[in-house]
Amino acid sequence: MAYTTDRLSLPASLRGAVYGLACAFWTEEPSLKPYPPISQPEFFEHAHAALYREMDSPKLATLQACLLVLHEQPGISGTTESPRIWALACQATACAQSLGLHQDPTEWKLPLWEKRLRKRLWWIAYINDVWTSLCHGNTPHIQEGAFDTTELTMEDLASDEHITGLPGYYQACSKIVDHASLMLPDGLNIRSSMAGIRTNGYFHIGCFALKSIIVRQLMSPATPESKSNSDSNLSKHFDLALSVGEEFVQFAAKLFSMDMKTFWTRRIKRY
Template sequence: MPTGSCDGSGSAVTDMVVAPEEGSAHVVSPAIADDDRVFQEYLSNEPSNRNRRMIRSHPTMGDSMPEARPILFNIVPKRGQREAESRLLAQSHLKGLEELVAPYQQDLVDLFFSKVNICFPVFDEFMFQRVFTASKDSMSPSLLCYVYGNAMTYWKSSERLMTVPAPEQRSAWLHAEDALNAEWKSTPGISMILSIILNLCGRPSSHYLGNGVLLGMAVALANSAGLNRDPSPWNLSPYEKRFRIRIWWLLVIYDVWSSWAYGTPHRIRRSHYDVPTPTTEDIVGPSASNEHTAGASCFVSLIALTQVLVHGLEHVYHLSGGGPNTEEVCSDLDSLLVIWEDSLPDDLRRPIIRGIRLSGHGTANLRLAYLSVKLLICRVQLDWDNSVCRDDISSRHYVQARRVCEDIVDFVQELDEASIGGFWLPPTAHSLTSATTFLMRTALRSRGSMRNPSLKFARTMVDTLASYRRLYDFDIADNCLSNCGDLIDKVELACNTMDPALADWELSLLEGIDFTALHETVHY
C-alpha cells in the first residue's frame, strides 16, 4: 500500500511504540502499520526527519488529461535549543493537567470519544486509543490537554466519574492553553491544527476575540500543509487521504459557524479549496455500530448544512458593488436549504426537520444549526428587501422570521436532560441570543396590543435557559442569559406600561438591540 513517503525513513512503528528496554516488539500487519505511522505523524509535535516529501497524482482510468505535477512539501527545520525548551515546557503543562485529573486519564479519553468524537470526528478512535496506550509520549501535549479538557465538560455523565468530585475545569483549560502556546514556539504542524480545533470546541466558550485569532492561525497552517487541496489522486494511503479530508472539513465548520456567531467574515473561501465532502463510509467502517454510524451521518449532514450557510454569509458580508440580486440570493438560499432537507437520511429527517426524538448523538445540535440557517435566511429577506418596511411587523418576511424564532424557543423548551448534556457546537449558542433579541424587538413594536406573544416567547426562552443553567450547568445558555437576562425585564416594563413618556426610552432601547447585519447578538 503506498504511503506517500519517498523512502523508507520516518517514524517506524516499533520505534514509536516500544522502547527496547521496555519490552519486546511485536510485528503488526502492513495495513495497520501504515495507518499507524500516518496517525502518529499527524498527532506528534515532532517534525519528520525528512527534509522533503513528494506527492504525485495518479490519473484516473480514461483520464486524457496529462499527469498533474507532483506536490512537494518542504519540512520546516527545527529551531534548535528553543525547540527543545518549548517541547519540555509543553510536556510540563500536560503533566500538571494529568496530575489534576489522575487517575482518570483513560476515563476522560473514553468520555471524549463517547460524547464528542462520535458526532464530531476529530480522530480515528481505534488508532488514537492504540497510540495513547502504547506510546503516549509521542503525542502532542497540547492535543492531549484539550482532549482531557473537552471531556471534563461531560464529567457528571460518566457512571464511573459522577461520584468523584470534578476537578476545576478552568485550571485544565489554562494548562491546555499554556501547552498550546509552548508548542507554537517550536515547529507547529497538523497536530497544532487539531489542538486549535479542540480549543474551539471547548466549553464554556467566551473568549471570542482569542478564538478568532486561533482560528486564523489554524487556517494559515492548514493552507501551508496543503489540507485545502483534494488528496484523492495523490499517492497517499486511503487512511491518510480520509484523515486530511476530515481535518479540513472540521476547520471549515468552525470557520463558517464562528463567522455566523461573531459577525466577522469567514476566512476560508469556496474558491480556495477543492476538498471533497466525506461520506459516512469515509468516517466509519462497515463494521461500525449503529450508534457510531448515526453519529457520522449527523456530522456529514452538518458539513452539507455548513455549505448552505456559506452562501448566506457571502451575501451578508458582501461589500463591493456588482453582487447578485438580493431577491435571487434569497431564492437560491431557500432552494439550497430545501435540497439539504431532502438529502437528510431517513433516521435524521424527522428529528431535524420536525424536532421529534432528538435522541441521537449530535442531533439536537444539528436541529439548532438548521433553525439558525432558517433564521439567517429570514433575516436576509427582511433586512435586504427594500420593498418591505421593517417597522411593519405584519409583513410576510417579518412574520416568517418571528415564526422561526418561536420554533427555536419551542426547541429549547422541549430539550431533555440527555440532549442538554450532549454535544453542542459553541457558536450555535448565539442563535439563542439572536432569536430572543428578535422576539424582544417584535414585542416592543407590538406594544399596546391586547396580546403580545413575542414577549411571552422571549420570557420563556430566558426562564428556560436559566433553569437549564441552574439544574444541568448548561453553559450554552450563557450568551443569551448575559445579553438578555436583564433586558427582558426592561422590555416587559415597556410593553406593560402605557405611559407615553416611555416612548423616547423605547426608541433608544430599540437602537441598542436592533442589529441589522447578521443577527442581533452582542459581540465582544
C-alpha cells in the first residue's frame, strides 16, 4: 500500500529490490521500450549498497528488503544455493530480531496494521531461516523457545492484501483434510481459475510439493510385496497419487512464457 500511495517514502533498498525483481518485464512495458534495459544484477547492486547503510537503523521496510534481495536470480554460471545466500538469510534473521519481531506484539500500543505486519514479517523470516538452513545443511539460527510471536490468523494474512471478501476467505490454509487435499482460499484454488498463476505460481508449486510428500508418506512402504497386495498403503492410495500427478501436469501445461518471468523464488529454477 505504501508503494502505491507514496513510493518515494520507502527506503532505497526496498525500492531497489522491487525494481530489480520487476525488471524482467522491461520489454513488456511500452513506455520503457525506447530505453536500454537495466539488468537485474545492476538494480540489486544498488539495493545491497543502500541496505548496508540502512542496517545501522533498520525499519520494517529494511527487513522486507532483506527478504527480497534473497531472490535475485543466479547468473548462468552461478548456483542457486551459494554461500552468499546463506549469509543474506542470516542478515534477514538478525534484522528481524533487532526489530523485536520475535516478541509477540498483541498487547503493545501499536496500530493494528503494524501488529499484523510485524507478525507476518516474523514468520516469513522464521520460515526463511529454517528453509535456507535445510538447503545449506546448517543449523537454523532461530531456535524453538527463542520467540513468543503468536501464530498467524487469516485476518493477519489478509491485512493490506486484496483477498478479503473472496469466496473461501475463511477456509483454513494449513489444514490437510479430505484425502490429503489442501484447503485453500478460492482465490488461490487452481481449479477455480488459472488467472492467479502470475502472482501465486510459486505458492502453487509449494502446494504440489507438499501434496507429493504427503502422498509418498501415505503410500509407504513401497515394496515389491505391497504392489501385489490390494490392502497395502501403496495400493490404497495409488489413485490419489495419480490424481495429484495429473493435477500438476495440467498446471504446468497452462504456463506461458510470461508466467515464467513473474516472481518465482530463487529456489525455483527459471528456465
